Amino acid sequence: MIENTGSRTLKTTRTSLRILTLVLEHEGLTLAQLDEMIESPKSSILSHLNTLRDSRYLVKSDGTYRVSFRVALLGETVRSRYPSRERVRTVLEELAERTGEEANFTIFEHGRLLMFHGTSGNAATEEDEADYRSEYYLHNTAAGKAILSEIDSARVDRILEKWGLPRESEATITDREQLFNTLEETAERGYGIVDEEFAPGLVAVGAAVHRDDGTILGGLSVGGPKYRVDRTRIDQELGDQLLDAVQSLESSLQSQRVTQ
Missing domain, CATH: 3.30.450.40 (GAF domain)
Incomplete structure (x- = not known):
């Protein structure tokens, strides 16, 4: 259902979700690649990436960020509905x-x-x-x-x-x-x-x-x-x-x- 949340939505949350979506769609992205896609300072993007890693939604290997298996498990829970x-x-x-x-x-x-x-x-x-x-x-x-x-x-x-x-x-x-x-x-x-x-x-x-x-x-x-x-x-x-x-x-x- 579409709700009018207005200004209550948080820009920082939207940015984190956007990063997570981009990493998922591209099957992995580097900080440099995300810097070209997101209109935010590079340091801010890195903070979002670190937060997503600490929350176990992303993993990092050889400089490339990928969506974690934990997200897949959450997806399976959703799919049951x-x-x-x-x-x-x-x-x-x-x-x-x-x-x-x-x-x-x-x-x-x-x-x-x-x-x-x-x-x-x-x-x-x-x-x-x-x-x-x-x-x-x-x-x-x-x-x-x-x-x-x-x-x-x-x-x-x-x-x-x-x-x-x-x-x-x-x-x-x-x-x-x-x-x-x-x-x-x-x-x-x-x-x-x-x-x-x-x-x-x-x-x-x-x-x-x-x-x-x-x-x-x-x-x-x-x-x-x-x-x-x-x-x-x-x-x-x-x-x-x-x-x-x-x-x-x-x-x-x-x-x-x-x-x-």
Whole structure:
């Protein structure tokens, strides 16, 4: 949930977390490399690094800082609160095989979508796939639109205030009124559609995935290049296949919870 913390957030904490994230993303960085990435004095960056090492979140070898195994253990603890990767993979592979397109499942947190697992269909090629990411906006992704269409307008406003409506392609919706009109259509349809709004040539459909209590866990989407995925195919085929997969995944997640 997006909360307005205002000035209560601490800049020093943000800097430490930024350093930890950069070290993780680059699989190791030196002080000199971080000095080129962070707008802080080198001595300040070193203090952050030493604090993270003392807290056992980083290790240092031959001048290179890397994320510690302790972080991996913490991650495993967090993962236990989320779906089994095997259950998600099974549904995604079935959807990808059925459609011949790329299928993805993302987790909805803090107004963003975080990649959980993705798989490509039989017809997908390396040239067809968009650049891989780990995080996505809501306003220009199919699952993101579906999620926005289900939550109350006040929460949508908070998300848009925090993340904005950045343009990632020529077709990206950057006008709030236009977005809200699209969300009304999405709610009536039951799934979101993006037509080159995320990346040129990419068309996708997506829907929200819910927990047992009805709250939104994340989003399921399937899509591919525009020459294969057009509106007719979406209306006559992909939309229903997506919703069937969502129902299957939600049933599987409910079963997982019962057996835990």
